[in-house]
Structure formats: structure tokens, C-alpha cells
Amino acid sequence: MRKCIPVQERFAIALRFLATGDSYTSLSYLFKVSIQTVSSCVTDVCKALIKELSQEIKLPRTSSDWLRIEKGFRRTWNFPHCLGAIDGKHVLIQSPIHSGSEFINYHKTFSVVLMALVDADYNFIFVDCGCQGRISDGGVYRNTNLYKQICRKELGFPPPDCLPLKVTPLPYIFVADSAFALTENMMKPYAGTHNKGSKERVFNYRLSRARRIVENVFGIMSAVFRVLRKPMLLQPDIVTDIVMTCALLHNFLRRSKRSRLIYTPPGSFDTENDDGEIQPGSWRDDQNGVASLLPLQNRPRRAPLSAKNIRDQLAEYFITNGAVAWQNNY
Incomplete structure (x- = not known):
């Protein structure tokens, strides 16, 4: 035996x-x-x-919990009213048996989608994995429990509040790239190229700084858990469990100071010098040849008028208040 x-x-x-x-x-x-x-x-x-480890990743449920996250983005990244940075990646897999075109993405490869929301300290606060690669980028987000709970107003977001030195209350938001639709609770960059010193360019710069957190989290996770660096020859449900395990272990290893220093030693994440120049994190040196974790497709999307107005007011705030000296370079 x-x-x-x-x-x-x-x-x-x-x-x-x-x-x-x-x-x-x-x-x-x-x-x-x-x-x-x-x-x-x-x-x-x-x-x-x-x-x-199921409790390592959980969404805040009260206004005070969300405001603690907002405080991190405001102090560290000069982006007030931000409750998280969101992004998604295609995790490449082999063609599942009898799946037809269900998992084929825009790259004509097979994938499941990883959607994640992170706080200002590089920790996951929401992860959804397993959506078929064929579903559009906007459809992936709309299929998550996060989106559904936002629509039902179940997450306990703080009520709209005024920016410092401003009088118009604005809602609290997530920051994302151009793959997402602009809504009242989702801010993305202005499309196109803008003049140096314009409010659009300054806004895009500020948003990029805050949104870079989620990019760093994906980079660190794939640098340590190298199973994410190449297509997995496994069925989608097993891939989903593997990706979720990696995300939970990421938060677990970031929880204590000792394990954090081993998992993400100084220099792991992108940093900025005194002139505002980006110093690439060490994880970027290890990304050559990564064949998985493809970005979501970037497509222009028409935004509701109110969402555009919110973005314009944030951009106006950045150009007139709380600016740092090197911001004039953008």
C-alpha cells in the first residue's frame, strides 16, 4: 500500500x-x-x-473604513476622494475542452480575467477572477460583485464631500485606465495629448501616480508567483483558484512587517525622487518574457455628462490647489 x-x-x-x-x-x-x-x-x-485566508481580502463596509483608504491616497499620492485603484488582466490559459470561442480574448488567445481593486498601501481590497476572456472590458467590470454592490449602494461609501478650498460636493471615486468607462464613481484619464501645464495634463499625471499602485501589485505578484508569467495548461476553474490563492498570499505576506520586508524589500515598488521623476521598481527588471497577464483592451468610451463634470472639477482642483513645485513639469 x-x-x-x-x-x-x-x-x-x-x-x-x-x-x-x-x-x-x-x-x-x-x-x-x-x-x-x-x-x-x-x-x-x-x-x-x-x-x-479568505479574510485577507475584504471590502470596507463603513464610511470610516473607506475614509482610511482615502486618507492614504490623499497623503501619499496627492489624490483626494480616491477610494482605490482598479485594473484588470487577462490570465492566459490553454483552450478549455468543448469551450468553443467562450474564452477567446481580443488577442485571439484563451484567457480568464483577473479584476482587482487595491488600496494606497499595495494591498488588495477586492479581487474577482474567472470571467471569460471573450467578454468586453466593460462587461467584465459590470459582472463583478463590486459593480453590483456599488449600483445597489451597499458598500457604505462616504457621502459626497467638498474638495479642500472648494464648495461643490463631489462623490468619492476609483481611479482606472482608459479601458474603463468614465462614471460618477470611476475616473480615467483625458484622451489625447494635452499642452504642458494644462489642467487635463496635470490631472492625467496625478491619476497616473495613483493608478500605478495596482500596476505595481500585479508586477510584484507575477515576479514572486511565477506561475502567473506564462499560459497555464489547466482548466479555467483551477486557474481561478490558483490566481485567487496568489492574491490572498500577497496580502498575507504584506500583513506583518517581517514578511513584508522579505516579500517586498525596499526598492520593489516604483518610487519618485524629489523632482517627481519615476524610479522604476525592481519588479520591472523581471518582466521580460512575461507571456501572461495581458492588459485589458483600451477603447474610447463616451462618458455621462455628470461624470465629465466631476473629472473637470478634480482637474481644476489639481491645477489650482495643493500643487507641488515639480508639478509644473507636467
Whole structure:
């Protein structure tokens, strides 16, 4: 009778897979177990970690919790009224059996979509993974529980408030790139090229600084969990569990000071010098050859008039209040 594989070895197999992205065949040879055993270990350990770490990623539910996140964006990134940076990535997979064109994305490859919202301290506060790659970028967001709860006003957002030195109350918002639609709760850059010193260019610069957080989180996660760096030869439900496990482990490793310094040592994230110039984080040096985590498609979208007015007022605030000296370079 074959001996039962110890729990420690099952975790070692699964964590080795997440950290390296090695094939099941390679892991089978390394640990001297069957491919089926490797598959079972990866699946079971991921499900166990998702259950155990489920509270590592959770949406704020009260106005005071959201305001703590807003305080981080306002102090660190000079972007008031921001409750999070949102972005999505296509996680490439093999063609699922009998799926037809269900998972084919705009790159003509197969994928599931990872949608994430992060706070000012590089932590996930919402993750959704598993939406089929064929669904449009806007459709992916509208299919998330985050969007549905926003529409039902269940998230406890702070009521609209005035910007410093302003008198018009504005709603609190997320920041995103041009792949998303401009709405009252979602700000994206102005399209096109704008003159130096214009409110549009300054707004785009400020938004880019705040939105870069989510880009850094994706970069760090794929640099450490290298299974995310190439297409996965697995079924979509297993890929979804793997991606969710990586996201939960990201927050878990960022929670304590000791593990944070090991997982994201100084220099890992993008920083700015005193002149406002971006100093690339170390994760960017490790992105050559990354074949997975493709960006969502960027397409121009017409915004409601009220959403445009909110963006214009934020842009006007940035150009007239709270500016720093090197902002004049933008």
C-alpha cells in the first residue's frame, strides 16, 4: 500500500508550483510522485489556502473604513476622494475542452480575467477572477460583485464631500485606465495629448501616480508567483483558484512587517525622487518574457455628462490647489 503524502510535502509541491510555474511533469520528477498526485496537491492546497485566508481580502463596509483608504491616497499620492485603484488582466490559459470561442480574448488567445481593486498601501481590497476572456472590458467590470454592490449602494461609501478650498460636493471615486468607462464613481484619464501645464495634463499625471499602485501589485505578484508569467495548461476553474490563492498570499505576506520586508524589500515598488521623476521598481527588471497577464483592451468610451463634470472639477482642483513645485513639469 502506498504511503500517504505528508501535509508538509503537499504544501511544498503546491508552493513550488506557485513560485516557479514548473510543469506538473517537472514537479513529478523532482518530488518523485505521479503527475496525478502533483495535480491533486496543487488543487487541494489552493482550495485550503483560499478557505483559510479568505479574510485577507475584504471590502470596507463603513464610511470610516473607506475614509482610511482615502486618507492614504490623499497623503501619499496627492489624490483626494480616491477610494482605490482598479485594473484588470487577462490570465492566459490553454483552450478549455468543448469551450468553443467562450474564452477567446481580443488577442485571439484563451484567457480568464483577473479584476482587482487595491488600496494606497499595495494591498488588495477586492479581487474577482474567472470571467471569460471573450467578454468586453466593460462587461467584465459590470459582472463583478463590486459593480453590483456599488449600483445597489451597499458598500457604505462616504457621502459626497467638498474638495479642500472648494464648495461643490463631489462623490468619492476609483481611479482606472482608459479601458474603463468614465462614471460618477470611476475616473480615467483625458484622451489625447494635452499642452504642458494644462489642467487635463496635470490631472492625467496625478491619476497616473495613483493608478500605478495596482500596476505595481500585479508586477510584484507575477515576479514572486511565477506561475502567473506564462499560459497555464489547466482548466479555467483551477486557474481561478490558483490566481485567487496568489492574491490572498500577497496580502498575507504584506500583513506583518517581517514578511513584508522579505516579500517586498525596499526598492520593489516604483518610487519618485524629489523632482517627481519615476524610479522604476525592481519588479520591472523581471518582466521580460512575461507571456501572461495581458492588459485589458483600451477603447474610447463616451462618458455621462455628470461624470465629465466631476473629472473637470478634480482637474481644476489639481491645477489650482495643493500643487507641488515639480508639478509644473507636467
